[in-house]
Amino acid sequence: MAGRTPVVDWSGNYEENCLQLAKHLGKNKIRRILFDAIYGRVSKPRSRKQMIAATTLKSSDGQQAQNELDHLAKYGLIRQTNNEGNVFVDDGSRWLYLKDENVRAHRAQILRYANNPGEAKKVPTKRRPQGSTTVAVTRQFLKKRKHLDVLYLTANPRGDLRVEAEVNQVQQEVRGSKLRDNIDVHYRPAANLDSLIQGLNDHVPAIVHFSGHGNESGVGTDDAKSAHPAGKLVSFELLAKAIAATDTPPQIIVLNSCKSAGAKKSFFPPAKAIIAMGDSIGDLAATAFAAKFYAAIAAGQSLHSAFAQGKVAVEAVSINEADTPELLLAENANPKKIILT
Template identity: 30%
Template sequence: MQQKVLLLTAIPRGLRLNKEIREIEEAFRRAAKRDNLEISLRTAVRPQDIRRAIAEERPSIVHFCGHGLEDGSLVLEDNEGNNKEVTPEGLAQLFKLHKDYVKCVLLNACHSAQSATAIHQYINCVIGMNQAIQDQAAIAFSQGFYDTLGYEYPDNNLNIFQRAFDEALVALQLENISQGQIPVLMLNQPSTPLPGNDSLMNNPPIETNQELDDRDMETLRELLQLSGRAAADRRKALCIEIGINSGDLSAIWILAENDFAVELVDLLQKRKLQSSIYKLCQKLASDFKGGGYYSKLRAIMAKINPE
């Protein structure tokens, strides 16, 4: 089946968007399955340009590269070429109209995770950035993502967007390991679980259907300490694995294990980082297979995504 990518760019001043576009086009030329890939490019886009382009092209993948603001808005252009902010809520309503054929949205822009979360109400796979990302890192991420779409895979159970995200992370980390915690994947339609796998553990969506309460968060604090993952030499790796910036935590290396567990869980709760909470549950569940602790973690994960 052909994958059509709609590539949208805005506000190129100060950003290396031309290089990102070239790397994506080169990945398509290298693709083993190049006949199944098609790319359409729209530059200097205004809100009406995005709306019309998606309706006209009916792409399976929409890729935005440009600038994002800390409130999650994307910066487009108006009719005079000035900055025009588009809110996460506006983007969500746009993609709601095109959910029948858009399968993946990649927002390769700083602080775009909030927009990604809003869009994910309607689109199965959305990727955003949870903080500022360097130009070269953003380019490396795009290159890795589209390289993967052109590969041949013998495993039909493999979700191509999950694999493309993983490959893109590796490409980014080879370029700059410190940027590896910035991209966030929101995926509602993973591959069919392999025999013997736990379906809930392999289905990490984002949207919360029930509120997590104080007892849930206390459970996470307690099990984080018991697991040993709050130890000083394991903290940075944990932050990267669950997709948060360790710099958002104060004095990460000198906190007592109890204080680190409290601060980390409170940060996840305050910012409503449901994807990171789910990933933390996955890590802890692998440490407490079976028994009461495992059941408690399953209950928390079921609130984020009931079976």
């Protein structure tokens, strides 16, 4: 079964992370010169002396340059590594400095916020929502909205995925949403076919979500063994039969696993929509998609908008995987009119 690449534990609230990094970057001239030098074309770690020689800085700026490098490293804008045994830098420097890959991926956004603090203050985050346009969440308001149950199944018998990090991000997004009291995420780890059927009977979910390994034919489930666990491939056809074997089938199937678009129309009917992956997907992108998809659902957005926001989140963390998520619809289904909360 195809795998997902390991997660880099940064995704979470990427807007807020960008804002915090921009704040710490600031506009200090020497700090900016060093930041730009590190995120230039050179990929090898470099010492302070090398960067001073490669920029407009002077040797007399050495101490201030060191202070700014310490500042950048302290706040996670760059990485710092010990020079002991490094064959590329023999100038006696104790520390070398290099890119942080997540900062590199978000560099343009970080610089934008650092250059425009006024704009940065207007960016909504979970901790700082746009208060002037937020609808008051009262009991009367919640009663008018739908209650949503999500059956969240994960399987990772090989222990090489960070599906638990994905679930954690989703739960955080739901807890921070205005409709959090109207949503229940029922988490079933080490899932198999029995977990699915039990979850359908116990919770009558509108969304069934699976995260783990998969391929064009099905998804990898857990064999439930404590010693030497192994995965078992369950075909999309068998999954579809299990999902249809209930009086109130789920409306939406989310298959957050590699190449799951092979499911095609296996779940139609009774499902209205399937969200699947057209190719292999990395842990970082899979987590980003799930977190923002459920954040939008928990904000009362339509399926169309929630899917679009999930894709934006994928592009923000891994532009090469931006088109991997796919939305497959049943005949006559309109995702703009599917609102689950």
